Structure formats: C-alpha cells, structure tokens
Amino acid sequence: MNTRSEVRQPRSRARLFRRTSAVGAVAALAVLALAVPPALAAPPATTVVASGLDNPRGITVGADGRVYVAEAGTGEAGSGRVTVIAHGTTRTLVGGLPSAMAAEGDVTGPTNVAVSPQGKLVGLVGAGPQMLDSRFDSLLRLQPGAAKSLADVQAFVDDHPDTTDLDQPANPTDSNAYGVAWVDANHYLVADAANNTLLMVGPAGSVRRLAKFPNQVVSTAGVPDFPVPFVPAEAVPTSVTIGPDGYAYVGELKGFPFTPGTSRVWRVSLNAHDVTCDAAATGGQCSVYLDGLTAVTGLDFGPDGSLYVVSFAKHGLLAFFGAGVTDGALYRVTGGVTTELAPGELTLPGDVAVAPNGTVYLTNQSVFSGGGQVVTVAQ
Numbered sequence: 001m002n003t004r005s006e007v008r009q010p011r012s013r014a015r016l017f018r019r020t021s022a023v024g025a026v027a028a029l030a031v032l033a034l035a036v037p038p039a040l041a042a043p044p045a046t047t048v049v050a051s052g053l054d055n056p057r058g059i060t061v062g063a064d065g066r067v068y069v070a071e072a073g074t075g076e077a078g079s080g081r082v083t084v085i086a087h088g089t090t091r092t093l094v095g096g097l098p099s100a101m102a103a104e105g106d107v108t109g110p111t112n113v114a115v116s117p118q119g120k121l122v123g124l125v126g127a128g129p130q131m132l133d134s135r136f137d138s139l140l141r142l143q144p145g146a147a148k149s150l151a152d153v154q155a156f157v158d159d160h161p162d163t164t165d166l167d168q169p170a171n172p173t174d175s176n177a178y179g180v181a182w183v184d185a186n187h188y189l190v191a192d193a194a195n196n197t198l199l200m201v202g203p204a205g206s207v208r209r210l211a212k213f214p215n216q217v218v219s220t221a222g223v224p225d226f227p228v229p230f231v232p233a234e235a236v237p238t239s240v241t242i243g244p245d246g247y248a249y250v251g252e253l254k255g256f257p258f259t260p261g262t263s264r265v266w267r268v269s270l271n272a273h274d275v276t277c278d279a280a281a282t283g284g285q286c287s288v289y290l291d292g293l294t295a296v297t298g299l300d301f302g303p304d305g306s307l308y309v310v311s312f313a314k315h316g317l318l319a320f321f322g323a324g325v326t327d328g329a330l331y332r333v334t335g336g337v338t339t340e341l342a343p344g345e346l347t348l349p350g351d352v353a354v355a356p357n358g359t360v361y362l363t364n365q366s367v368f369s370g371g372g373q374v375v376t377v378a379q
Contacts, residue, residue, distance in 0.1 A: 044342075044345060045341060045342035045345055045377055045378045046342050046345045046346070046362075046364070046375040046376065046377055046378070047375060047376045047378075048373050048374070048375050049067075049085060049361070049374050049375065049376055050069070050083070050085050050090045050373060050374040051371075051372075051373050051374075052370055052371075052372070053069065053071055053083065053363075053370075053371075053372030053373065053374070054071045054072065054073050054074050054079065054081075054107075054369045054370060054372060055071055055072035055073060055074070055107045055109070055366065055367055055368065055369055055372055056069050056070070056071050056072075056083075056350060056363040056364075056365075056366050056372035056373070056374065057070050057071070057072055057110065057111045057112060057350045057351060057363060057366055058070040058110075058111055058112025058113050058124070058179070058180070058298075058350070058351045058363070059113070059298075059350075059351045059352070059353045059361055059362070059363050059374065060112075060113050060114055060115050060353045061115075061353045061354065061355040061356070061359075061361060062115045062119055063115075063117050063119070063356060064119065065086070065355055065356070065357070066084055066085070066086045066115075067084065067085040067086070067353070067355075067361055067374065068082060068083070068084055068085075068093070068113045068115060068121060069082065069083045069084075069085070069113070069363060069374060070082055070110035070111055070112050070113045070123060070124070071083055071109070071110060071372070072099060072107045072108060072109035072110055072111065072126070073097070073098075073099025073107060073109040073110070073369075074099060074107065074369045074370075075099055075100060075101030075107045075369070076099060077098070077099065077100070077132065077133070078095075078096045078097070078098070078099065079099040079109070080096075080097030080098050080099040080109030080110045080125065081093075081094060081095040081096070081097055081110065082094045082097070082110060082113055082121070082123050082142055085374060093121075093142065093144055093145075094123070094142050094143075094144070094145060094146065094147050095145075096147075097109060097110050097123070097125065097135065097140075097147060098110070098125050098128055098132075098133040098135050098136050099128075100128045100129060100132070100133075100136070106367070107367070107369065108126045108127055108128045108136075108176075109125060109126065109128070110123055110124065110125050110126070111124050111125065111126040111176075111177065111178045111179075112124040112178065112179055112180045112351070113142075113180070114180045114181055114182040114188060115182065116182050116184075116185065118185075120141075120185075121141075121142040121143075122139055122140060122141055122142060122150065122180065122182070122188055123139075123140045123142045123147065123180075124138075124139055124140070124177050124178070124179075124180040124190065125137065125138050125140065125177065126176050126177055126178055126193075127154075127174075127175060127176035127177070127194060130154060134149070134152075135147070135149060136154070137152070137153045137154035137175050137176065137177050138150070138151060138152050138153060138154070138177070139151040139153065139177065139180065139188060139190060139201055149205075150188075150201060150205055151190075151201040151205040151206075151207055152205065153175055153177040153190060153192060153199065153207065154173075154175045156175075156199065156207040157173050157174075157175035157192065157194075157195045158173050160195075160209060161173045162174070162194075162195050162196060162197075164196070164212075164214070164215055164234075165234075166215060166232060166233075166234050166255070174194040174195065175192055175194050175195050176192060176193045176194035176195075177190050177191075177192055177193075178191055178192065178193040178237075178238050178239070179191030179193075179237065179238055179239040179240040179250070179251075179299075180240065181240045181241050181242055181248065182242075183200070183242065183270065186202060186203045187200060187201065187202050187203075188200075188201045189201075189210075189240045189242075189248055189270075190207075190240075191237040191238060191239060191240040191250055192237065193236050193237055193238050193253065194236075196212060196213045196214075196215075196234055196235045196236065196237060197209050197210075197211065197212050197213065197237070198210045198211045198213070198237065198240065198248060198250055198268055198272075200270075208273070208274075209273075209274050210248070210268060210269075210270070210272040210273065210274070210275065211250075211266070211268045211272050211274075211275045211276075211277050211285070211286050212274070212275070212276045212277065213235035213237050213250070213252060213266065213277050214235065214276065214277055214278070214279065215232040215233060215234055215235065216232065216233055216235070216254070216262060216279070217230050217231070217232050217233075218230065218231065218232075218233045218254070218257065218259040218262045219257075219259050220257050220259070221259075222257060222258075222259060222260070222316065222318055223257045223318065226257070231256075231257065233254055233255045233256060233257065233258075233259065233262065234254075234255035234256075235252045235254065235255070235264075236252055236253040236254060236255045237250050237251070237252045237253075237266075238251055238252065238253045238296060238297045238298075239251040239296060239297060239298050239299045239310075239351065240299070241299045241300050241301060242301075243267070243301055243307075244301060244305050246270065247267050247268060247269055247270065248267070248268040248269075248270060249265055249266070249267055249268075249289060249299055249301075249307070250265065250266045250268060250299075251263070251264075251265050251293075251296035251297070251298070251299045251309065251310075252264055252265075252266070252296055253295050253296060253297060253312070253317075254294075254295070257318065258295065258316050258317035258318055259316070260294040260295075260315060260316040261292050261293070261294055262291075262294075263291075263293040263294055263295060263296045263311075264279070264288050264289075264290065264291045264293065264296075265288070265289045265290040265291075265293065265296065265299065265307075265309065266286060266287070266288060266289060267286070267287050267288075267289040268285065268286045269284075269285040269286070271285070272285040272286060290307075290309070290333065293309060293311065293331075294311050294313065294314060294315070294316055295311050295312045295313045295314075295316065295317055296309055296310065296311060296312075297310050297311075297312040297349075297350055297351060297366075298310030298349070298350060298351030298352045298362075298363075299352070300352050300353050300354050301354065302332075302354040302358060302360070303354070303356060303357075303358055304334075304358070305334075306332050306333060306334040307332070307333040307334075308330060308331070308332055308333075308352045308354060308360060309330070309331045309333065309352075310328070310329070310330055310349050310350065310351060310352050310362065311328055311329040311330075311331070311349075312328055312348055312349060312350065312366070313325070313326075313327070313328060313348065314327045314328055314329040315327060320348070326347045326348050327344070327346070327347070328346040328347060328348050328349040328364075329343070329346060329349075330342060330346060330349065330352060330360075330362060330377060332379065341360070341377050341378075341379060342377050342378070346362070346364055347364060347365050348364075348365060348366055348367055348368075349362050349363060349364050349365075349366055350362075350363035350364075350366030350367075351363050351366070358379075359376055360376060360377040360379065361374055361375070361376055361377075362374070362375050362376075362377055
C-alpha cells in the first residue's frame, strides 16, 4: 500500500510508515510490559519465526508449506527482496529488488507475493520512481535469484486515470500496486491502492479492470478542529484473495480522514468487467461482504473457509500518526462471527497467510527497517 509505502497516500491517502514515532511507541510499550508481574501474564498467542526483516509487507504460503515474504527494503536502491522461510531457516530467494524512500519518510518496494499450487511465484512492487527502476509498480515473475517483468501497472493506469480522484493537488494517474492473488497459470489479480481498482493481469502482460471501488462519505469527528462534519474518502484497496466460492475478496484501508470502522471487504466476480462497485448491492458482480472494519491491509481464507482479516492500525491511522498508537489486530470471521486473535500482541501488522495445515502466519512490525517479523498466531 505505501500506506501507501504501504499505500502511498498523498494527503488524502494513508502514509502508514512513520517509523520514528512507531519505534518510540513500541519502546514505551516495552517499558510498560516490564512493569507487569510475570505471574500475571497470559501465555502469548504469537510465536516469532523470523525477525530482523526490512519492512515486511505481503506474505503467502505454498502448498509445500514454504512461507514467502515481500520485504520493501530499507529505502536504499536494490534493498527490496523476497524471503523464503522453510525448515526453520530464513533466506533471501530474490534480492536486488526496487526500494525507495518517499518524501514523507516511508519505504516503498516489494509489497506482496503470490504462489501457484505448482510453486510458481510472482512478486508485486509498489509505487516508486520508474525513472530510477522500471520495476516499480509492476508484477514480476520470480525465480531463485531472478525477477522478470510480467506487467506494468503504472502504464495501465496512465491510460486509465481515476476520474474520482480526491487528491489535492489532483493526481488521477497515481498508482500503487499493493495486493496480489494467483488465479491460474496465466492470470493474477492486483489490488491498486492508489487507483482504487481491482485489476486482472493476463498473458503477455495484458491488464484489464475488473472493478472500481467507490469513494465513501465518512465522519471527520476524529479530526481535531476539522471544518466540516463529513467528507468523501477514497477506498484504498490493499489486499485481495480468492475465496472458497471462486470470488475475489478485496480489503480496503480507507483514505483520509481514515475514520475507524469504515473499511470494507468486497466480494467481486472474476468475470466482472469494469464494474463500479455499489455498497448498496446485495449480490451481482461486486458487493460488500463485510464492513465495520478499520485499516485493512491483509486477507486470506483458511482451509476451513474462515476469513482472516488484518487491521494495520486497530484504532485508526490518526491514532497512529498523532499519538503513536501502534496496536494492530487480526480477526477470524467464521459463520458470521468475528473473533479477534492475539489481542494486544500485534504491532502494525501487514498481511496474513494461512497454510494448508491451518497454521496462521502474519507479517508483524511491518513498517520497521531491521525490526520486521513473521509470527505464527495460535487460535
């Protein structure tokens, strides 16, 4: 997302990555934790399986149980990479990928990964200066030690600008490829967090738009001294996964003013063609599957059909930006019941992936250079 660095959000969109304030908040939380008598502490629900990562964003698990992680890097050119975790070891699968530091101080680079049942891997690189590295805002085919361009998302957006863009100043060709999902041997889904669309990448790098996600009028009650009570906010789709029913499920962050409780998960047909989604729809090619969420950056379905949803900032982005509140959340949705997992243990998580055996993996501290983690979450 860039948060855009994860979702690259100029003004009207999120810049999730304020590493300095986040690190300070984490340090303060650590001091408080020391004041709690060990006898009163509940057993942790999370276990760290990899640490020392650089801005770990998207994550996926192969049929063989290998875990792949997209690391946006440190902001230095070529520091982006895709890491593989297997048999208790962590190693770089593909290094030398794009990474850059945005003006706001957040890092952009590899944002996500997807793997086919046969083990073929693709990586998504988010928004960045294509004049310095043409692989920014692109989908790449990955092999050990190598990356080949499959599709240029920015080029598609240049030809298909956002007619509902709210950025000030206007930026209708803003693009930030953020979420990716495997469809079949020749097709992949891409959630563009800046263009507010779900795209289908096909053979020979072809790109078409499945769905456009609408702006939503939201409350500004959480913004001190804001002159009006309501404003339109952009969707900022950050994540996509294929559900057991064969539909695409897309999670949104929600743009400025980042009002808590306004993020949604959409259900989109893979046969959709340039549909403008309607929040009032009860079916059809695009409808709301779940709402009332906050700052969604990751989705995945478990083998039992449960949906897992990541909230990057449980109390909203303004609580993070303004007060350094770094609490994130992971929710399991089963049979219409939503349950928070590992409450109080997650710090600015990025994405979730569920292994075939039901193990839940999560990128945690996802906007820290050198401090990122992959954890498993007990249920």
